Amino acid sequence: MEPINLFDYEKLAQERLDPALWDYFQAGSEDEITLRANRTAFERIRLRPRVLVDVSSIDMRTTVLGMQLGMPVMIAPMRCHCPAHPDGECASAQAAEEAGSLLIVGSFASQTIEEIAEATQGPLWFQLYTYRNLEVSEKVVRRAEAAGYRAIVLTVDVVRRGHREKDIRNQFNLLNYSSLVNYSAEDVAATPTRLQHLVDTWETVDWLRSITKLPIVLKGLLTAEDALLAVEHGVEGIVVSNHGGRQLDGAITGIEALPEIVEAVDGRSEIYLDGGIRRGTDILKALALGARAVLVGRPILWGLTVNGREGVRHVLEMLHSELETAMILSGRPTLASIDRSLVKLPLDWTSI
């Protein structure tokens, strides 16, 4: 099968991957209510296309935190690049550069901060999970700065790992597939309850601000209340996200939370949307509701699994092509022209 959309890559990747690893990629937490909702939420938004607009020239270039992107799409931070394909994050970073996207390198990336930076000329962001011992975390931030990373993305929705029951049944241990190459054995030993650190608070944000001049992005917010706090704490970016349905099952979808966050932030921070993006029209819907760009996660791993750097680039190119078509067919030739009037939301998104 010649893949023609992201779902094709999903099928192809499944054929190639060890079932337990596949489950790890795909799993949501507990009953996977939120995982499913991440898709159905997009399918329930209706588009109101305009016609007879001059769409002879489509421009989807944008900036995120001042960096140029060829399309409003970034690669979400994930740790599984090498398990998907030996070329790992380097391949993804190169594909992102080629496609005008941007890779957010995960804290637990399977290649080192430095080698990924050397592999690409494109902008890179670094995603941070803090360690209980903040010196360990500061050390990786310093390395990212030194390697030319341009922003720090602090993930705030994994103070404990969600119950991903597929992984539990599979007795899955990602460390069998991918080691924490960016941390020394010493560092890891110093922080025994790694993911269950339970220590991130708004003080962590202030600490991060205090140790770096890089722009700070918070990933994992789902409420206007927290977005306002983020603004107060001076962050430059917010990723509205439920962590791909992998953390709190039953959590609201990002796309549904987006309007209230956009309204509350009122331009004082950039806002990105993460979760469930599979089509150009999904991007269009997110932009119409006020996102500056979207993050794409699992589909990148599917592309990487199937065809390495080429696969990732193809996934991004298909999104580019689909978004271009969607902009043309909805009469929105520029990102600025993608406004709230383009979408009609499900009535039950009204708050009660």
Add this chain to the structure above:
Amino acid sequence: MEPINLFDYEKLAQERLDPALWDYFQAGSEDEITLRANRTAFERIRLRPRVLVDVSSIDMRTTVLGMQLGMPVMIAPMRCHCPAHPDGECASAQAAEEAGSLLIVGSFASQTIEEIAEATQGPLWFQLYTYRNLEVSEKVVRRAEAAGYRAIVLTVDVVRRGHREKDIRNQFNLLNYSSLVNYSAEDVAATPTRLQHLVDTWETVDWLRSITKLPIVLKGLLTAEDALLAVEHGVEGIVVSNHGGRQLDGAITGIEALPEIVEAVDGRSEIYLDGGIRRGTDILKALALGARAVLVGRPILWGLTVNGREGVRHVLEMLHSELETAMILSGRPTLASIDRSLVKLPLDWTSI
């Protein structure tokens, strides 16, 4: 099987057609969300029938742009008549005449403008896709005028073809089934990116107005905003349509968009509804929401495939019979009596 409704013709046509051609007929774009919605939208509208009305005489005759129709149904412009049946558009036009309907001949019809005109005494409309070289387009408009066509339908929602993935997987090329008989090789050569012309704007409407005295109908509007512009640009008719779910996937359905357009236009243009009509009650619902007539597409090709002119006529007669029954059973003996109070809309059609 003796077909007794339009769905029967669907099954019979599928049995007879080359699978790839069948896919082309049926395909929607991408995930076919809009294609499915075109049917479910009708099924969700509830009818509020009146009783003890004098329905001894049912009159469903109407006019469209001043032309007499025996029923408020037109045949949507499509290019696939000859691939469906060798008698092609001529058969459809004759069936339309017999049934009191009207054929809108497609720009890329599989028979010539002139031979179709000669085949019928009934009114014909001509649907136009503009070419980048407007002289090519003007030439076909002139031929349509000369052949006695009575209106020009400018399709405005195909500035790029939607991603119909069935066709892509089938490597389907309609030109293998049907050539562009109304354009010379020269003309086609002069316009290399035929469907991706990306050039139609409201100026195209003004240009069309400047070159013809025929009434102009815009096909493919889905918003009140565009309907108001259409009125400002002086068009005589609007076809509310999402192109049968073949263009922007996720687009709102025509029947759902209809109320806001009817309200905005406020009688300054005729409004027709296209997409998903399969039953007499669907027509009734569209009329109740303010459409003057509806367009029927795929079912015509099914009838044509199964039984040529007789099949098309039977399809139209079944719609006539079903609409008649629906008018009788809802206590609406005339088109004028079909008012907004006949329908109860799904609550989630409310705008948010």
Add this chain to the structure above:
Amino acid sequence: MEPINLFDYEKLAQERLDPALWDYFQAGSEDEITLRANRTAFERIRLRPRVLVDVSSIDMRTTVLGMQLGMPVMIAPMRCHCPAHPDGECASAQAAEEAGSLLIVGSFASQTIEEIAEATQGPLWFQLYTYRNLEVSEKVVRRAEAAGYRAIVLTVDVVRRGHREKDIRNQFNLLNYSSLVNYSAEDVAATPTRLQHLVDTWETVDWLRSITKLPIVLKGLLTAEDALLAVEHGVEGIVVSNHGGRQLDGAITGIEALPEIVEAVDGRSEIYLDGGIRRGTDILKALALGARAVLVGRPILWGLTVNGREGVRHVLEMLHSELETAMILSGRPTLASIDRSLVKLPLDWTSI
């Protein structure tokens, strides 16, 4: 299988009946949207039971047009009693009497008006389809009066028969199963287009009023508008009904139409609900929304098919028992205590 609810009788009846006759019993019109909605509408209503009410004595006796019923349930007029069981209407009438219900004898009953009247001491109502020649209709009304029938139910929603496609595919002719024993060959000959008479209007109601002193019930109303007209024309009862989903497909359900009709009529006529009643809680819901009693149709034929008079009585007794339990468990020991606060309606029943 020992039947313990109405659905069990449905299965048992299907096993016993000629498939074409079964289809005739069950069929809805066209896509059977309304047929299905008749059931789902009830399932979507939520009950708000009260507790610690004195329910030591349950009283579900009521009157309809002044006649005593042991339970608020009547048997809907149908023509198929004899095809279901040789004992026909007589058996159903006797079962109704035993169960404290009431049979509405159909115009096209399979036994004569007189023999049914002789079979029971219970009250009977006569349902009328008017003939184009009103003298024919007057004649049967006179016979019903003479035989002691106590009300005339004029069915107003069959000015044309709905498209029941199962019957069409089966080339079903009910006359092969049941002749019109209450009309002479002469009478029938005098009215060639029997069901397609297309002549009933409010004048028919006035005519009926002019020829009989019996109370008049109109069956087949679904709107407040028509209910108000019914009140103006002085009818004593209204059956809110979509004819079991057999007439206008897409018509609103009776239970959904009931509130607006009850509000409009404001006590000036009795209101009954017909369509989809299969459980005691369905009756409870109808009463809570203002119906004085309900009509049950198909389940009576199922009971009759399976076990004649005993079967009908059992069906009615099960409804009695279920309603009794429902009244007890909802804290409503009397019909008067069954009020609007007992039900929470689906939000989408709100009118738009």
Add this chain to the structure above:
Amino acid sequence: MEPINLFDYEKLAQERLDPALWDYFQAGSEDEITLRANRTAFERIRLRPRVLVDVSSIDMRTTVLGMQLGMPVMIAPMRCHCPAHPDGECASAQAAEEAGSLLIVGSFASQTIEEIAEATQGPLWFQLYTYRNLEVSEKVVRRAEAAGYRAIVLTVDVVRRGHREKDIRNQFNLLNYSSLVNYSAEDVAATPTRLQHLVDTWETVDWLRSITKLPIVLKGLLTAEDALLAVEHGVEGIVVSNHGGRQLDGAITGIEALPEIVEAVDGRSEIYLDGGIRRGTDILKALALGARAVLVGRPILWGLTVNGREGVRHVLEMLHSELETAMILSGRPTLASIDRSLVKLPLDWTSI
């Protein structure tokens, strides 16, 4: 299979149990509309998690009627402990004590009031079904008092048993599995229509108040109206419940009824939620809507069936662990921090 959630215990228990007993455990009444709704209601509530809250210490300890619980979960009164496992209520009581929960011993428990009390140091509540002869009921209340039970839970929604059709088809008689060990043959003989006593009213509550100083909890309320009456009659606790979908089919779910009851009671009584709890997030949702604690029923029997006391403890521990994770991931480290802003309710829960 190593069970990792409550649904796993459901499957394992089904494998082990006599099918008729399994049916008895699982059955809802009639069409099981309410039984299913008890689950889907939870799945439709969306969570709005907060982030960067200090969740380093999670405290889910609470009190019910002044008694300390390690988690806001109690075991609903049920009669089937011994049929599930020979260790019966004693095992469940011990597991509850170990897990920081509390057993509500059923009136028709399969072990005696006294032996259960001896088996545990934890608090116990006693659930009462009144007998027609109140002296019989007073006698068991006195025994419960003497044995150190700390509250009386009067179940008010079983004035008649709901139609659980699985049991009827199975000709199921629970007395074949479990005798009424807390009542003498004499007592039972004195009250021939045991469950159909039909005599509980608010006077029963007053009577209960008059004979005991223990706090009184009413189980089975679903409306604000009744909750207000409960407050007027001075009860200390209310269990919002539809009896696990086993009584009035079509009854509103407890979780949907909870908000109106919480608002009406306004703190004048403790409020607990029963029905459909299977996940820690379900508990979180109930608490966010104002419940002080929840009751869990069937899953306890599943755990007991599979592994006796260990099984019950494991079920409770999994709920504890899931609730802990849910509190962490929603940024609610204490029960006090679980507020209404955590949940977004389905729009159709609005009253009409």
